Amino acid sequence: MSFDSQAWLAEARALIGEAHVLSADCGDDLSAYTRDWRNKFEGPALAVLRPADTGEVQAIVRLAARTDVALVPQGGNTGMCGASVPTAGGRQAVLQLGRLNRILELDPENNTATVEAGCILQTLQEQAAAAGRLFPLSLGAEGSCQIGGNIATNAGGVQVLRYGNMRDLVLGLEVVLPDGERLDLLRGLRKDNTGYDLKQLFIGAEGTLGIITAATVKLFPAPGAEAVAFAGVSSIAQAVQLLGAMRGRLGERITAFEVISGAAVDLVRHYFPDTPPLLEGACPWYVLMEASDGGSDEALHEAMQTALMACLEDGCLQDVVLAGNLAQGQALWMLRENITHAQQMDGGNIKHDISLPISRIPAFVEQMLPRLQQAFPGVRPIVYGHLGDGNLHFNVSAPRGVAPAAWQRETDAVNTLLHDVVVAMRGSISAEHGIGQLKRHELALYKTPAELDVMRRIKQALDPQGVMNPGKVL
Ligand code: FAD
Ligand code: 2HG
Ligand code: ZN
Numbered sequence: 001m002s003f004d005s006q007a008w009l010a011e012a013r014a015l016i017g018e019a020h021v022l023s024a025d026c027g028d029d030l031s032a033y034t035r036d037w038r039n040k041f042e043g044p045a046l047a048v049l050r051p052a053d054t055g056e057v058q059a060i061v062r063l064a065a066r067t068d069v070a071l072v073p074q075g076g077n078t079g080m081c082g083a084s085v086p087t088a089g090g091r092q093a094v095l096q097l098g099r100l101n102r103i104l105e106l107d108p109e110n111n112t113a114t115v116e117a118g119c120i121l122q123t124l125q126e127q128a129a130a131a132g133r134l135f136p137l138s139l140g141a142e143g144s145c146q147i148g149g150n151i152a153t154n155a156g157g158v159q160v161l162r163y164g165n166m167r168d169l170v171l172g173l174e175v176v177l178p179d180g181e182r183l184d185l186l187r188g189l190r191k192d193n194t195g196y197d198l199k200q201l202f203i204g205a206e207g208t209l210g211i212i213t214a215a216t217v218k219l220f221p222a223p224g225a226e227a228v229a230f231a232g233v234s235s236i237a238q239a240v241q242l243l244g245a246m247r248g249r250l251g252e253r254i255t256a257f258e259v260i261s262g263a264a265v266d267l268v269r270h271y272f273p274d275t276p277p278l279l280e281g282a283c284p285w286y287v288l289m290e291a292s293d294g295g296s297d298e299a300l301h302e303a304m305q306t307a308l309m310a311c312l313e314d315g316c317l318q319d320v321v322l323a324g325n326l327a328q329g330q331a332l333w334m335l336r337e338n339i340t341h342a343q344q345m346d347g348g349n350i351k352h353d354i355s356l357p358i359s360r361i362p363a364f365v366e367q368m369l370p371r372l373q374q375a376f377p378g379v380r381p382i383v384y385g386h387l388g389d390g391n392l393h394f395n396v397s398a399p400r401g402v403a404p405a406a407w408q409r410e411t412d413a414v415n416t417l418l419h420d421v422v423v424a425m426r427g428s429i430s431a432e433h434g435i436g437q438l439k440r441h442e443l444a445l446y447k448t449p450a451e452l453d454v455m456r457r458i459k460q461a462l463d464p465q466g467v468m469n470p471g472k473v474l
Helices: 006-017 054-067 121-130 147-152 235-255 262-270 299-313 326-346 358-375 403-408 412-426 440-446 450-463
Strands: 068-076 094-096 104-108 112-118 170-176 183-186 211-217 225-233 255-259 287-294 319-322 380-386 391-397
Touching: 006 054, 054 068, 054 170, 068 211, 068 403, 094 262, 104 121, 112 121, 121 147, 147 211, 225 235, 225 262, 225 299, 225 326, 235 255, 235 287, 235 358, 255 262, 255 326, 255 440, 262 287, 262 326, 262 380, 287 299, 299 319, 319 380, 326 380, 326 391, 358 380, 358 391, 358 412, 412 440
Parallel strands: 068 094
Antiparallel strands: 104 112, 112 211, 170 183, 170 211, 225 287, 225 319, 255 287, 255 380, 380 391
């Protein structure tokens, strides 16, 4: 039977309102929804649909299932793997969750918040803070990414070391299944052993199994004191040594431990010349660390200072500066957050988001840097990331003079060089960004047949028609 797109759009408009169905046919510019944040992936959309609530999401999913239109769930469209935009094949519509943005309940006694999926991460952080609580997920895109997207990617960020990734923060979910049924798992319980923990299926599934419409997440007491320090180290091995030493001295108070290569700092300085001076001399590697607790700023600063001085004496760091106030701490974090933007401004880079047991990271880095240089002379590795979680963004910028498009053509060769070693060392090729379109072919290479078979059977059981986010992950 032929497909009548005008009739389909009219039906969608009747379900969620004229103003909330955008289409190229009607002259709407869809590029903000059909192109990913990195400008790497773009696909045509029959429409962009912006439902207002779970009922409207159900109605749209039923329409899509009945008419053989695939749906691409989309939050803030800040994902790194092209999972939130349509692929070229078949009829696809973007289901944008931004209008489901209410905080439904904030329960300080239970230390939970129940929010709709389209709530911006920063809004939840701010509302939690106003209630004297902390929602700890924190990442560079927090001003525009959404809780639903954070859950669907199992986002990580800079506080995983202390609070875990998104999966660790989710207690309950509401999901619209690919046949339009509503699955209510929206409970704020820390203990619940009543059979299979179904919510886990949808966390990190990148929208391939259902649409998350709401979640109940954990909150924590807001820390009274924070301290930020920036240390120079002579090698990645010394950074790992420093991690152990600082955690030994300050324990769970260390909330973030980020490693940054000298090349990454130089790149940020080049594109953001206002970056303040940090340490007197240059070091090959740096560490940005943060500690927090419920005491006073003075006491925490003193504890951090004592720990850092002991580390200096013990040879775990070369030089260090402790931020004296909030503004100095924020400037240090700005340097860290600007690495992604500096790389984007610099042109093509091949991104990696690997994880390894922390103990193996020095051996990995020390063997891969020369191997990369040998294979791709003049290449510029921009390595940084969440060392406290064993997660490195081992990004690789083009040799000077090589055009971005030419460098992108080396992606498979660069990936193979790095990922073969990662997998041989029992690491992961995607620690926090996911698979999407970017790493779909690599998933097939690196997962065992048994793992892939179980994943395919789950997909087939929940989405036999292939309504949800085709061409992603599997
Ligand atoms: P989108 O990009 O819109 O979607 C991502 C995936 O989730 C897609 O598969 C989409 O289909 C699916 N999805 C979205 N909403 C729903 C829903 N309601 N139901 C079902 N599926 C859904 N990531 C990290 O982990 N750590 C970082 O430190 C980090 N830093 C970043 C810094 C910058 C500057 C940028 C641009 C990105 C960064 N990211 C980071 C990546 C990105 O922000 C995260 O992956 C984020 O969780 C994506 O949220 P989003 O709302 O933008 O989702
Ligand atoms: C980060 O840690 C993000 O800053 C983005 O995960 C990493 O841009 C990147 O490669
Ligand atoms: Zn990251």
